[in-house]
Amino acid sequence: MRIPILKLQNYLLVSIQVELDDQTAIEFQEDLLNKIHETGATGVVVDLTSVEIIESFIAKVLGDVVSMAELMGAKVVLTGIQPAVSMTLIDLGIHLKNVKTALDLEQGLIKLKQELEEK
Amino acid sequence: MNPEYKDILLDYSDEIIKKWMDDLEDNKLKEYKSTVSNELIEQVNREFVNLIFSKLKDGVNYESLEQFSERIVNLGWPLAYLTEGMQSFRSICIRTILEQIDNKDEAFFLEVMDDVNNWVDPIKNQLINEYSNNWNNIISLQKVALQELSVPLIPVMEGITVMPLVGTIDTDRAKLIMENLLDGVIKSRAEVVLIDITGVPVVDTMVAHHIVQAAEAVRLIGSTCILVGIRPEIAQTIVNLGIDLSRFPTKSSLKKGFEKALEMTNRDIVNVKEKDADIIDDMVQSIDKE
Numbered sequence: 001m002r003i004p005i006l007k008l009q010n011y012l013l014v015s016i017q018v019e020l021d022d023q024t025a026i027e028f029q030e031d032l033l034n035k036i037h038e039t040g041a042t043g044v045v046v047d048l049t050s051v052e053i054i055e056s057f058i059a060k061v062l063g064d065v066v067s068m069a070e071l072m073g074a075k076v077v078l079t080g081i082q083p084a085v086s087m088t089l090i091d092l093g094i095h096l097k098n099v100k101t102a103l104d105l106e107q108g109l110i111k112l113k114q115e116l117e118e119k
Numbered sequence: 120m121n122p123e124y125k126d127i128l129l130d131y132s133d134e135i136i137k138k139w140m141d142d143l144e145d146n147k148l149k150e151y152k153s154t155v156s157n158e159l160i161e162q163v164n165r166e167f168v169n170l171i172f173s174k175l176k177d178g179v180n181y182e183s184l185e186q187f188s189e190r191i192v193n194l195g196w197p198l199a200y201l202t203e204g205m206q207s208f209r210s211i212c213i214r215t216i217l218e219q220i221d222n223k224d225e226a227f228f229l230e231v232m233d234d235v236n237n238w239v240d241p242i243k244n245q246l247i248n249e250y251s252n253n254w255n256n257i258i259s260l261q262k263v264a265l266q267e268l269s270v271p272l273i274p275v276m277e278g279i280t281v282m283p284l285v286g287t288i289d290t291d292r293a294k295l296i297m298e299n300l301l302d303g304v305i306k307s308r309a310e311v312v313l314i315d316i317t318g319v320p321v322v323d324t325m326v327a328h329h330i331v332q333a334a335e336a337v338r339l340i341g342s343t344c345i346l347v348g349i350r351p352e353i354a355q356t357i358v359n360l361g362i363d364l365s366r367f368p369t370k371s372s373l374k375k376g377f378e379k380a381l382e383m384t385n386r387d388i389v390n391v392k393e394k395d396a397d398i399i400d401d402m403v404q405s406i407d408k409e
Contacts, residue, residue: 079341083301086339090332097366101341103308108341 003028005035011043011112012036012074013105017050025061032065036074043112044069047105049080059094066099075115077101079108124234125175127219128212135211136168142207163191167204171242184242188249198250205243209235270296272303279380280309281373285318293329300333304342311380312337315373317348327362334367343367343383347376 006013012035066076079102102108170187216231269292274280304312334344346369370376
């Protein structure tokens with residue numbers, strides 16, 4: 001099962017609506033980076049509203065994807081992380097320090113825009 | 120109970136009551152006497168004794184027992200009054216029976232003891248149960264009340280929410296705070312949350328750790344936390360303990376924090392009009408026209 005990646009002007013939108021397993025997560029990482037390369041997108045929003053569980057490996061992959069995308073010159077914002085998910089991540093000691101977050105897709109796009117303008 | 124003893128107790132009930140009252144008078148109620156009138160003590164004692172004797176006559180009447188204990192609990196009389204009262208009552212009863220029947224046999228003595236115990240103990244147990252139930256009720260009610268008070272979340276304007284914390288923070292409460300905070304942020308779609316710790320008396324490593332965790336969790340769901348209400352002594356403890364709070368903004372007062380929050384949401388406080396100056400201008404103009 002591949003996760004669809006949508007292009008909107010300069011941005012890429014990803015809405016993750018399945019429970020991520022290790023395989024899907026790795027595939028997602030590859031797909032997203034390829035897509036950034038293809039489209040030359042400058043911003044990515046990953047929406048996690050429908051994700052109820054994130055375990056440590058998935059969290060690591062997400063953190064890595066963000067770092068990798070930024071290496072390729074695209075800003076990434078994670079949006080819609082659920083309270084329960086956030087609490088588990090903090091309990092696991094995963095702080096995702098280098099990752100930007102926003103409440104929902106809309107706010108995420110606004111944040112991206114601000115970040116890109118600042119640059 | 121042996122009918123013989125029962126008859127003795129009933130026959131001498133007046134004497135027993137009198138002795139018991141005297142005994143109580145001497146020892147037990149001295150401390151409470153200052154707060155309660157003599158008549159009330161007398162009345163409650165009499166009710167108490169009647170209750171015990173009515174059990175001797177017609178068996179236990181739980182309803183009246185319940186009523187009695189409820190009354191005593193409401194009056195705020197200490198449990199010691201009941202237990203000590205029962206003890207002295209028991210010893211007086213045993214003594215009376217032994218005095219009336221002249222028999223120094225050991226078996227007889229034990230029998231009297233058992234009989235009186237069987238008579239008095241259930242009442243005592245029932246009363247103590249009532250008491251402890253009452254206490255438990257009060258404690259659980261207070262717990263609920265405390266929990267309701269412990270994590271308020273106030274949305275002050277669009278995108279800005281305040282959580283004022285008052286009182287000591289322990290692990291349970293920290294968990295509650297975090298859950299409420301995150302749910303509240305999602306529900307009110309707050310971009311900035313101000314955590315006000317003016318009312319937290321002590322900030323040690325554990326409390327700071329909880330606050331930092333909450334702030335991190337808030338960041339993960341896409342909002343920002345500002346810690347406000349840091350008093351000088353708290354700032355000192357935080358630095359002395361080597362706690363790192365640099366990952367999110369901190370302010371000394373809620374006012375400053377709120378200004379920062381406005382700034383973060385691209386807003387500003389503007390005076391609508393300089394009213395006094397305007398009024399004077401109007402007056403000057405109207406005078407000019409005339």
